[in-house]
Amino acid sequence: MKVIVLGAGVVGTATAYFLARRGFEVEVIERQPGAALETSFGNGGVIHASEVEPWSQPGMPIKILKWLGKENAPLLVRYGALPKMWRWGLKFIANCTAENFRRNTLANLRLALHSLDVLQQIRAQTGIEYDLRTQGVLKIYTDPQSLKAGIATAKFLSGSGLTFAEADVAECVRRVPALKATESTLAGGIYFPRDEVGDCHKFTTGLAQRCAELGVTFHYGTTVQGLERGGGGVTSVVTSRGALRADKFVVALGSFTPLVLRRLGISVPIYPVKGVTITVPAQAWPERPPIPVIDDGRIFGLVPLGERMRVSGSAEVAGYDTTPSPARCQAIVNNVISVFPDFARCVDPATAKYWAGVRPVTPSGTPILGRSPLANLFIAAGHGHLGWTMGCGSGEVVAAMVAGDPPAIDVAGFALDDH
Numbered sequence: 001m002k003v004i005v006l007g008a009g010v011v012g013t014a015t016a017y018f019l020a021r022r023g024f025e026v027e028v029i030e031r032q033p034g035a036a037l038e039t040s041f042g043n044g045g046v047i048h049a050s051e052v053e054p055w056s057q058p059g060m061p062i063k064i065l066k067w068l069g070k071e072n073a074p075l076l077v078r079y080g081a082l083p084k085m086w087r088w089g090l091k092f093i094a095n096c097t098a099e100n101f102r103r104n105t106l107a108n109l110r111l112a113l114h115s116l117d118v119l120q121q122i123r124a125q126t127g128i129e130y131d132l133r134t135q136g137v138l139k140i141y142t143d144p145q146s147l148k149a150g151i152a153t154a155k156f157l158s159g160s161g162l163t164f165a166e167a168d169v170a171e172c173v174r175r176v177p178a179l180k181a182t183e184s185t186l187a188g189g190i191y192f193p194r195d196e197v198g199d200c201h202k203f204t205t206g207l208a209q210r211c212a213e214l215g216v217t218f219h220y221g222t223t224v225q226g227l228e229r230g231g232g233g234v235t236s237v238v239t240s241r242g243a244l245r246a247d248k249f250v251v252a253l254g255s256f257t258p259l260v261l262r263r264l265g266i267s268v269p270i271y272p273v274k275g276v277t278i279t280v281p282a283q284a285w286p287e288r289p290p291i292p293v294i295d296d297g298r299i300f301g302l303v304p305l306g307e308r309m310r311v312s313g314s315a316e317v318a319g320y321d322t323t324p325s326p327a328r329c330q331a332i333v334n335n336v337i338s339v340f341p342d343f344a345r346c347v348d349p350a351t352a353k354y355w356a357g358v359r360p361v362t363p364s365g366t367p368i369l370g371r372s373p374l375a376n377l378f379i380a381a382g383h384g385h386l387g388w389t390m391g392c393g394s395g396e397v398v399a400a401m402v403a404g405d406p407p408a409i410d411v412a413g414f415a416l417d418d419h
């Protein structure tokens, strides 16, 4: 039986890998010349079950309104984007109740923890090298109230499998000596020992290579233009290089999933939210953090990736534009320097790489996995800020669904109808 996967980001490639391992004949269609060249290319690199809380949370609608038009806001909605996203926005607001937030957070945690196991299995099976570090992640706080709230959330999530340890300021500095310079500003932190870090692009290209060895055909440089219907399902995918037929189809086009599916009359609530990363050579800073540091208040992640450091942050609703805004990049760099003054040594405009990508965000903050209204068409998209964290598990779960087998985890909350 033949399955076509649309999209070779981390989610589509993981899906192709598990379909191939189940014995399906698999083809992947990707418009870029290789795998993981869009949102899965330059993301923050953190595999963090500790960050599973959706952005749709109590109090967020008011915050977003207050931030409207503010260039340095953590989540900036551009006025121009508003008319196109009102339906999505209403669903987002509906998900901001305490009960929905709790349910969505737990669903994400279930998938994130499963995905970590699956990623570790893939690692053991393939030996892919991707600048992996498994020494956990430190989240730091300057505001004691926020720290208290963070610990309360971690305690709540620990009931469903999250592991964490409270870290006082001395412990934060012990784990990340570079924090010594600004330790007086810290309230404390939380250490998440099972979180990992690695280069999503390197991993996904390595996985695509393993897929090819398993017999998967990749059609790179091929743009999906539409899907042909017939007999209650989909018969073929129309591409820039002609039509390709299959028995089943999986749409894993990230933020572009709704654009392709709406031509079939299927509405998928995913909206692109831009974020930026800045990647710099790290040699100039020998005392750099040995593990990723997430700053809760200033909302950035500082991550060691091999011989590089990567900073990520910013959420900007501005349509599909992927130009890194210089102002927002500079704001993030300034925030990092305010905590780690020596980071300035790494930021040389000649070598720093500025990148932006669009996170595929659903109103609930949970991905869409599984069947569509058409019998042989499946969706694996909408992973928001957690696609690297949940990508491998999503591929494994969707491959099971395509095969008609029960998924390894409870998938309540991930169906298109749940969104």
Ligand SMILES: Cc1cc2nc3c(=O)[nH]c(=O)nc-3n(C[C@H](O)[C@H](O)[C@H](O)COP(=O)(O)OP(=O)(O)OC[C@H]3O[C@@H](n4cnc5c(N)ncnc54)[C@H](O)[C@@H]3O)c2cc1C
Residues within 6 Å of the ligand: 006, 007, 008, 009, 010, 011, 012, 029, 030, 031, 032, 035, 036, 037, 038, 039, 040, 041, 042, 043, 044, 045, 046, 047, 048, 222, 223, 224, 225, 252, 253, 254, 255, 256, 260, 274, 275, 276, 277, 312, 313, 356, 357, 358, 359, 360, 380, 381, 382, 383, 384, 385, 386, 387, 388, 389, 390
């Ligand atoms: C700044 C930033 C930081 C992030 N940090 C983290 C992090 O630290 N941890 C984490 O877990 N997640 C993080 N994320 C989120 C994560 O990167 C995404 O959720 C994930 O990459 C989504 O993967 P995907 O495969 O669904 O989408 P994509 O990677 O976008 O893949 C979709 C693919 O479909 C292809 N495509 C689209 N349309 C067509 C078409 N018409 N025809 C053919 N091909 C098409 C694209 O070229 C692309 O390759 C971050 C995101 C951003 C932007």
